Structure formats: C-alpha cells, structure tokens
Amino acid sequence: MKQVMILAGAGQIGMAIARRVGYGMKIIVGDKNKGNADTIADTMNKAGFDCLAVEMELSSRESIKRVIAKAQEYGDITMLVNAAGVSPSQASIEAILKVDLYGTAILLEEVGKVIAEGGTGVTISSQSGHRMPALTPEQDRLLALTPTEELLSLPMLRPENIENTLHAYQMAKRCNVKRVMAEAVRWGERGARINSISPGIIVTPLAIDEFNGPRGDFYKNMFAKCPAGRPGTADEVANVAELLMRPQGAFITGADFLIDGGATASYFYGPLQPK
Numbered sequence: 001m002k003q004v005m006i007l008a009g010a011g012q013i014g015m016a017i018a019r020r021v022g023y024g025m026k027i028i029v030g031d032k033n034k035g036n037a038d039t040i041a042d043t044m045n046k047a048g049f050d051c052l053a054v055e056m057e058l059s060s061r062e063s064i065k066r067v068i069a070k071a072q073e074y075g076d077i078t079m080l081v082n083a084a085g086v087s088p089s090q091a092s093i094e095a096i097l098k099v100d101l102y103g104t105a106i107l108l109e110e111v112g113k114v115i116a117e118g119g120t121g122v123t124i125s126s127q128s129g130h131r132m133p134a135l136t137p138e139q140d141r142l143l144a145l146t147p148t149e150e151l152l153s154l155p156m157l158r159p160e161n162i163e164n165t166l167h168a169y170q171m172a173k174r175c176n177v178k179r180v181m182a183e184a185v186r187w188g189e190r191g192a193r194i195n196s197i198s199p200g201i202i203v204t205p206l207a208i209d210e211f212n213g214p215r216g217d218f219y220k221n222m223f224a225k226c227p228a229g230r231p232g233t234a235d236e237v238a239n240v241a242e243l244l245m246r247p248q249g250a251f252i253t254g255a256d257f258l259i260d261g262g263a264t265a266s267y268f269y270g271p272l273q274p275k
C-alpha cells in the first residue's frame with residue numbers, strides 16, 4: 001500500500017504542486033475533462049511519478065465519492081490538492097457557483113471524512129476574493145458553516161443577487177477561504193490540516209482565457225502595475241504549497257495565503273487603485 005494523493009483539477013497549478021510534493025505517492029488525478037487528466041498523468045508518469053487519471057466532476061458529491069473510493073484502493077489518503085475550477089470568462093454565474101463554491105465545499109467535506117492522521121490539503125482560491133470588499137460577520141459565518149447542500153440556496157448566493165461572473169467568482173473564492181477555516185476544525189480532529197492559497201495571475205490555460213476574454217486589458221494592466229511587474233508561475237504557487245503540506249507547516253491550518261506579486265496591495269494602496 002502507498003500513501004495516496006487526490007489531485008482534483010489536472011491543470012498547471014495542480015500539476016506543479018503534485019510534482020513538488022507527490023513523489024513516492026499514488027496520485028489520483030481527477031478532472032471533468034478526462035483528456036486533461038490523461039495528459040497530466042502521462043507527463044508525470046514519464047517523469048517517475050505514479051499517477052492514475054480518472055474522470056471527476058467537482059460539483060457532484062457522487063463523483064467525488066467515487067474518486068475517494070478509487071483512491072482508497074491504493075492506501076490511505078494523506079494529501080489533497082484541489083486545483084479544479086472555472087474562471088469568470090469561462091462559465092456562467094450558475095456554473096461558477098456550482099463548481100468553484102459548492103464543488104469545493106463538498107470536496108473538502110468528503111475528503112475531511114477520510115483524511116489520514118498527519119494528512120494535509122490545499123485548495124486554490126484566488127486574489128480575486130481579496131479584492132472584494134469585506135462581507136458582514138454574519139455573511140462570513142453563513143459561508144463558513146451553512147450545510148453544504150443548503151449553500152446555493154442562501155439569498156446572498158442566488159444568481160439574481162450576483163452582479164456578474166466576476167462577482168460569482170469572488171464570492172466562490174471568499175467562500176473557499178471561509179470553508180477552509182471551518183473545515184480546519186474538523187480536519188484537526190483527525191490530526192490533519194487544510195489551507196488555502198490565493199494566487200494572483202499565474203500563467204496557465206485558465207489565465208490565458210482571461211487575457212483573451214472581456215477583461216483581458218484589466219488583467220494585463222494588473223500584472224504590469226503590480227510590484228512584481230509580471231505574472232506568476234505555477235511553480236511559485238507550488239513553493240507555498242510545499243511549505244503548507246510539509247511538516248515545516250505543522251502549525252499552519254485554516255489559513256489563506258495570498259501570492260499575487262503584490263497586485264492586491266497595489267489595488268488598495270498603489271497604482272492599481274480603481275479610479
């Protein structure tokens with residue numbers, strides 16, 4: 001038997017993290033696009049990793065349970081990397097809420113029921129959630145603690161109360177961070193840790209869709225005027241994940257880490273401030 005990682009989302013960020021921390025493990029690569037999962041599994045297997053590609057729909061509890069059952073055939077699940085998701089230019093308000101918000105919530109809940117002692121997880125949120133103004137303490141609490149199956153019925157998450165796909169994405173990513181806080185308490189009861197990473201612009205197919213989408217100029221301006229002056233790479237996100245998922249991060253759980261080249265700082269207090 002091996003230690004097992006579930007990698008949800010066969011994208012660039014997920015692969016970078018899995019390559020950094022997943023050697024010696026069985027890695028179950030789940031993606032709704034089986035072709036993406038096959039590609040990542042093939043690339044990694046040719047580099048000495050042990051991956052199995054499976055079809056996985058993040059917004060389906062049944063699908064997540066099937067992936068967990070498959071993973072358990074190989075051993076204890078000791079790592080979760082959730083890097084599956086859709087961006088504001090890729091999907092509708094409803095799809096973003098269903099996948100990024102509800103899907104992430106069920107994945108954290110279901111893996112939290114089986115994660116092994118000493119296990120660790122990261123879920124990828126976004127700097128986008130950090131640009132949205134603060135919600136009320138009551139709203140934050142609802143996002144953190146509402147039973148998963150009731151989340152999408154909250155009035156604040158009804159599509160008629162969401163302005164556009166960017167707002168849906170920001171609410172989803174804010175919710176991810178709040179779910180991670182609440183789940184850290186449950187995961188802690190099993191001796192496991194869960195954290196969130198909020199990347200800024202990281203060059204991946206998802207970000208390239210944004211560069212070519214309706215907010216393309218906004219994004220290009222954002223990385224040009226952030227303190228780093230460039231977009232980031234998936235490997236830099238893996239640097240943070242490595243700290244969080246390794247024993248060096250043993251005292252870190254329920255936290256969110258912004259890695260955005262300073263774009264959020266510039267948005268609030270620098271040249272990226274909205275006029």
Ligand SMILES: NC(=O)c1ccc[n+]([C@@H]2O[C@H](COP(=O)([O-])OP(=O)(O)OC[C@H]3O[C@@H](n4cnc5c(N)ncnc54)[C@H](O)[C@@H]3O)[C@@H](O)[C@H]2O)c1
Nearest residue numbers: 009010011012013032057058084085126201202204206207
């Ligand atoms: N790239 C960025 O600039 C950036 C910035 C902030 C946050 N993020 C977040 O990082 C995560 C990973 O994005 P990435 O940039 O690596 O993108 P990517 O496009 O390389 O990978 C995302 C993967 O998720 C899969 N996916 C989409 N919907 C799914 C679903 N319903 N079920 C299962 N799989 C699904 C896609 O098929 C794709 O393979 C996303 O949550 C995204 O919101 C990305």
